[in-house]
Amino acid sequence: MLTERQSQILKLIITEYIQSARPVGSNLICKELNCSSATVRNEMASLEELGLLEKTHTSSGRVPSEKGYRYYVDHLMKPKELNGEDMLKLQIIFNNQQLELSDCLSESLKLISDMTNYTSIVLGGTSHDNKLKEINVIPIDTDNLIVIVVTDTGHVENKKVTLKNVSLEEIKKTVNLINDLIVGTPIDEVSSKLEFEIKPIIGRYVKEHEMVYNTFYQVFKDFSSKNINVVGKNNILKQPEFNNIEKIRDIFGKLDNNEEIINNITEENNDINIYIGKENKLDEEVTVIKTKYHTKDQEGTIAIVGPKRMEYDRVVTLLEFIKENIEK
């Protein structure tokens, strides 16, 4: 357990370092405290002993270690009030009735990226509460048609499909079957329901039933797949810790790789969670702060990615605010 003064010093070093990105020396700290630089140096040495601080070289100032940041977010950090201006801008987005919820989300995270110079990620997926409302087909020509899928929450998706040698009659029949038997099913269960309720009987009505079944199956599969939105990637270029091209390429590569994002960013926990450096699976030189969100028609993850030297308090407050606002 740290003494009061050690806590103070650790906190000062971290907040100073977050702001300046340069190692912090004892002189700077002792001005804030009622003691000499020598005393601070002694304390720093103990904090380093505990693994909370590091030096970049023998005679440099101190830099927080990952363990130091962890201690900071667990014990020292105070929630930060949202500043008036930030709050106002976010309010404007959420009060805009014109915007669909998913647009609100990306808009507000775009704003946060601009304000903080970090990168935001929204992962969205249809939720269990999202039920199939109806499907619809619009023929284009003999071989091509559009399938439109609508959920009860107003989420719509369409896909152009090619079905050769299948009469419009048969397609209509299939659509009716689906509308009769599947409507009302949570969207994430449609696939299995299709398989057990439609597949066995479709042969009675449709000649090329395998092809037709596969086509519709594919449409629903696409529908329930996740969408990924990475905002403010270029902000990475503004962070001094990412000042070499290799590193930038590395991180940009990861942020462009959808699979990697889904695997490493998706959050299952409803709290605001902080993953510092090696604690996160995306890249050990960044911190990821993220949370799961639920709305009536979708659920997913919102995440902020930045350097380990991140304004933790501010980001947590912003994420809390957004999560709260989209969930109502």
Place this chain on the structure above:
Amino acid sequence: MLTERQSQILKLIITEYIQSARPVGSNLICKELNCSSATVRNEMASLEELGLLEKTHTSSGRVPSEKGYRYYVDHLMKPKELNGEDMLKLQIIFNNQQLELSDCLSESLKLISDMTNYTSIVLGGTSHDNKLKEINVIPIDTDNLIVIVVTDTGHVENKKVTLKNVSLEEIKKTVNLINDLIVGTPIDEVSSKLEFEIKPIIGRYVKEHEMVYNTFYQVFKDFSSKNINVVGKNNILKQPEFNNIEKIRDIFGKLDNNEEIINNITEENNDINIYIGKENKLDEEVTVIKTKYHTKDQEGTIAIVGPKRMEYDRVVTLLEFIKENIEK
């Protein structure tokens, strides 16, 4: 006019520089030609006199100037055969019947980006030949509904809109009006037709006619807006000329700015056009090679962006191939 030997030297310098990105000295060249390095130096001096070559400092090798590249693409460059492997990969994309045309385009440009390490851009827009086939509404609840717009080529778009205090009756009436009067209109003329044919009469059928009109107007406006697809942006990080963060931020900023892309990339000419350095409006340190394309349902621009030190011959051939393939 250049002598035969001068042409040869210029060409050698440019191809060598394109490949190595380092100033080219006389020694390297004289090995390819039957003459001494002194002779080559003399010729280089004349080529510099003509503004076709430059030096980075008094005793460096030569680097092509923009005028040099221009001369090269106008007079020296031979069209390059598509190599078998590249060709094969592209063929696979174009032969895939499953893919929509627009997907083919982005797929093939993604491939080109990977092969060349340049960045590709596809600008698409609905063309004049693209006609409104039908519109459709699906009510979600009392205030919200989905508007679905379909064109005769199978392009579909949907939008969720909120219309308070408007009865379903009135909305259906509006939809019928549009389907009766506007269907068959080229998509880029729908807006004006709405204004002149629907706006004057809608008041007869709908109480809140202004709001309803505006809503539909907005839907069509969104529909006909251009879509932009920038692929392989990260390749910029691989080019040695873009090795400082400032420059990268600059270019990334431009490539993320949709307005800038539309204004500076859109091409009106059907040939493959090459814009070297200051000749292009995007950024004076890059070369843009681009062309306009037409398909039955859309037209737009495809462009490749890379350093001035670009493999001109290869890119031109690739673009020609793609243009040809999507246009049939």
Place this chain on the structure above:
DNA sequence: ATTAGCACTGCTAATTCTCAAGTGCTAATA
């Protein structure tokens, strides 16, 4: 327990030095 003082460390930036690559020019040559 705290602090003043001092020797010590390692980084950064400036300076100098060296070397290689490449040039332009002159004079000799074919």
Place this chain on the structure above:
DNA sequence: TATTAGCACTTGAGAATTAGCAGTGCTAAT
């Protein structure tokens, strides 16, 4: 007249050196 050999010269890149500074750890005094 066109080409070439030869040489003095220029420059940048990289290595080595140096000076100075920010900051440390330790010791001894308070």
